[in-house]
Amino acid sequence: MTTPERRGARALLVDVTPLKESTDFRWLYAGFLSSFLGRQLTIVAVPYQVFLLTNSSLAVGLLGLAQLIPLLVVSLIGGAIADAVDRRRLLLLSQSLLVVTALALAWNAAAPQPQVWILFVLSAVNAGISAIDSPTRSAMVPSLVRKELVPASIALNQTMMNVAGAVGPALAGLLIARSSLALTYALEAATFVLAALMVMPIKHVTAVEDRRQMGVESIREGLRYLRGQKPIQGTMIIDLNAMIFGMPRALFPALGTTVFGGGAATVGFLYAAPGVGALIGAVTSGWVGRVKEQGKAVVWAVVAWGAAITLFGLTESLPIALAFLAIAGAADVISAVFRGTILQLTVPDRLRGRMSGVHLAVVAGGPRLGDLEAGLVAALTTPQFSVVSGGIACLIGAFVVQRKVPELWEYRSGGGVIEPAPA
Numbered sequence: 001m002t003t004p005e006r007r008g009a010r011a012l013l014v015d016v017t018p019l020k021e022s023t024d025f026r027w028l029y030a031g032f033l034s035s036f037l038g039r040q041l042t043i044v045a046v047p048y049q050v051f052l053l054t055n056s057s058l059a060v061g062l063l064g065l066a067q068l069i070p071l072l073v074v075s076l077i078g079g080a081i082a083d084a085v086d087r088r089r090l091l092l093l094s095q096s097l098l099v100v101t102a103l104a105l106a107w108n109a110a111a112p113q114p115q116v117w118i119l120f121v122l123s124a125v126n127a128g129i130s131a132i133d134s135p136t137r138s139a140m141v142p143s144l145v146r147k148e149l150v151p152a153s154i155a156l157n158q159t160m161m162n163v164a165g166a167v168g169p170a171l172a173g174l175l176i177a178r179s180s181l182a183l184t185y186a187l188e189a190a191t192f193v194l195a196a197l198m199v200m201p202i203k204h205v206t207a208v209e210d211r212r213q214m215g216v217e218s219i220r221e222g223l224r225y226l227r228g229q230k231p232i233q234g235t236m237i238i239d240l241n242a243m244i245f246g247m248p249r250a251l252f253p254a255l256g257t258t259v260f261g262g263g264a265a266t267v268g269f270l271y272a273a274p275g276v277g278a279l280i281g282a283v284t285s286g287w288v289g290r291v292k293e294q295g296k297a298v299v300w301a302v303v304a305w306g307a308a309i310t311l312f313g314l315t316e317s318l319p320i321a322l323a324f325l326a327i328a329g330a331a332d333v334i335s336a337v338f339r340g341t342i343l344q345l346t347v348p349d350r351l352r353g354r355m356s357g358v359h360l361a362v363v364a365g366g367p368r369l370g371d372l373e374a375g376l377v378a379a380l381t382t383p384q385f386s387v388v389s390g391g392i393a394c395l396i397g398a399f400v401v402q403r404k405v406p407e408l409w410e411y412r413s414g415g416g417v418i419e420p421a422p423a
Contacts, residue, residue: 013283013284013286014152014155014156014159014282014283014284014285014286015149015152015155015156015286016152016156017149017152018144018145018149018152018153018156019156021145021146021149022144022145023201024144024201024202024203025141025144025145025153027198027199027201027202028137028140028141028144028198028199028202029156029157029160030198031091031095031194031195031196031197031198031199032137032157032160032161032195033160033163033164034191034192034194034195034198035095035098035133035191035192035195036160036161036164036165036168037164037167037168037191038098038102038168038187038188038189038190038191038192038195039130039164039168039188040164040165040167040168040169040171040172040275041168041169041171041172041175041184041185041187041188041191042102042105042123042126042172042184042185042188043168043169043172043249043271044168044169044172044173044176044267044268044271045105045109045172045176045181045184045185045188046063046105046119046123047060047063047249047250047252047253048176048181048253048264048267049109049114049119049181050063050116050119051253051254053114053116053119054116056379057250057251057253057254057374057375057378057379057383058375058376058378058379059116059375060250060253060371060375061250061371061372061373061374061375061376061378062120062372062375063119063120063123063250063371064250064367064368064369064370064371064372064375065368065369065371065372066120066121066123066124066127067123067124067126067127067368068127068365068368068369068372069124070124070125070127070128070131071127071128071130071131071360071361071364071365071368072361072365073128073131074127074128074129074131074132075131075135075357075358075360075361075364075365076219076222076223076354076357076358076361077131077132077219077357078131078132078133078134078135078136078353078357078360079135079139079219079222079353079354079355079356079357079358079360080218080219080222080353080354080357081132081136081353082132082135082136082139082353082354082356082357083139083218083350083351083352083353083354084218084353087136087139087140087353088199088202090132090136091133091136091137091196091199092196092199092200094129094130094132094133094136095133095192095193095195095196095199096192096196097129098126098129098130098133098192099189099192099193099196101122101125101126101129102185102186102188102189102192103185103186103189104118104122105119105122105185105188106182106183106185106186106189107182108122109180109181109182109184109185110180110182114181127364127368130360130364131357131360131361131364134356134360134364135353135354135356135357135359135360136353136356138340138344138352138356138359138360139352139353139356141153141154141157141344142344142352147345150341150344150345151288151337151341151345154336154337154340154341154344155282155285155286155288155337157340158278158282158285158333158336158337158340159279159282159283159285161278161282162275162276162278162279162281162282162329162333163275163279164275165272165274165275165276165278165279165329166272166275166276166278166279167272167275168272168275169268169269169271169272169275170268170269170271170272171268172184172268172271173264173265173266173267173268173269173271173272174265174268175187176264176268177263177264177265177268218354219354221351221354222351222354222355222357222358223358225347225351225354225355226355226358229346230405230407230408231295231342231346231407231408231411232342232343232346232347232355233405233408234295234298234401234405234407234408234409234411235298235338235339235342235343235408236358236359236362237401237405238298238299238302238397238398238401238405238408239302239335239339239362239363239366240362240365240366240369241302241394241397241398241400241401242302242305242306242332242335242366242394242397242398243363243366243367243369243370244366244369244370244373245306245370245373245390245391245393245394245397246305246306246309246328246370246390246391246393246394247309247366247367247370247371247374247390248309248312248313248370248374248383248386248387248390249270249271249367249370249371249374250370250371250372250374250375250378251374251375251378251383251386251387252267252270252271253267254378254383255270255383255384255387256269256270258383259316259383259384260316260318260321262318266318269318269322270321270322270325273321273322273323273325273326273329274325274326274328274329274332275329276326276329277325277326277327277328277329277330277333278329278330278332278333279329279333280326280330281329281330281331281332281333281334282333282337285333285334285337288334288337288338288341291338291413292412292413293411293412294338294341294342294411294412294413295338295342295407295408295409295410295411295412296409297334297335297338298335298338298339298342298408299398299401299402299408299409301331301332301334301335301338302331302335302394302398303395303398304327304328304330304331305328305331305332305335305394306391306392306394306395306397306398307391307395308324308325308327308328308331308391309324309328309387309390309391309394310387310388310391310392310394310395311324311391312324312325312328312387312391313384313385313386313387313388313390313391314384314388336363339359340359341413342411342413343355343356343359345413370390373390374386374387374390377389377390
């Protein structure tokens with residue numbers, strides 16, 4: 001017989017009911033795991049290779065800028081496409097294109113003289129493809145599970161992403177150190193092939209709009225809807241604040257090889273540590289479905305992120321640094337679960353692709369702007385000063401958002417889908 005204490009302990013663990021109930025969600029989940037794991041390999045490999053070829057943290061930061069431009073442009077278009085075509089076929093196409101970019105990275109790495117410009121171009125192309133792939137996956141989730149299971153589905157996705165976020169960077173660091181960059185990129189290509197195979201059995205996904213509606217007006221409709229939704233705007237603004245000022249990953253190659261006195265493996269551990277913490281946070285996220293004041297939870301999670309990043313920048317001990325990065329990762333995943341829940345349960349299905357596209361532009365574009373900010377400040381001062389000042393700026397920014405966007409702070413779950421106002 002199950003004891004009350006045992007039931008309470010289980011209530012802390014991530015809810016796996018969506019995986020039990022929906023076969024299609026299981027396939028989507030497995031494909032996402034494989035694809036996201038592959039992306040984690042390049043998150044380490046490309047910046048590390050750029051740093052090896054240039055010995056410049058600024059160059060690593062500019063890599064984020066190269067990814068940002070196509071990400072912002074394509075995410076709006078990608079969301080509109082995801083609302084107008086068969087989302088399953090769109091995922092198959094995006095995975096096929098990602099295979100091509102990964103193989104091109106492997107070819108460049110195996111060349112006698114790898115070219116930095118190729119890394120920038122392929123990273124930009126990869127970001128553009130991902131700007132179609134990610135909103136498509138996000139928009140599919142609410143149609144595959146019951147409404148009350150959407151928060152659990154998002155928590156499961158966060159768990160999976162952080163399993164990959166913990167394993168992928170560490171694996172990349174070890175592969176680069178013990179084998180080669182070319183092999184790392186080739187393994188990434190294999191994960192995208194597997195992801196495409198996982199998508200093929202999904203059955204119950206159809207287009208939600210007529211194909212004729214895909215275009216500029218479709219994008220404008222999505223932006224008009226967002227303009228009237230202050231809580232959703234607040235989730236995006238506060239995440240931009242956290243990622244632009246408090247995302248020090250562009251400095252990991254410099255910190256790992258200088259401050260912490262290591263090599264590729266140490267750099268990989270720095271990239272992996274937030275993922276480990278986020279994994280712990282996601283696995284113990286069974287309580288999130290019982291939180292009603294979701295807006296406050298988002299704000300406090302960002303405050304915890306900023307504090308942990310600040311403390312990370314103040315230490316020169318690798319174990320302590322990894323611990324602070326893990327705490328930051330745990331805070332980030334809690335923020336992501338609540339932000340995703342607010343988005344998916346508020347937006348009507350016919351607009352989910354476009355809103356997921358805008359959301360992707362924020363959650364993926366913010367870290368790239370953060371790469372640029374961190375690299376620029378480090379070039380003018382030191383990597384450690386860049387980390388600490390960014391963490392403090394993140395804390396100040398969270399307070400400003402809480403004051404200027406009270407609709408986020410006051411948001412409570414249970415409001416239901418909000419249809420756009422009549423034009």
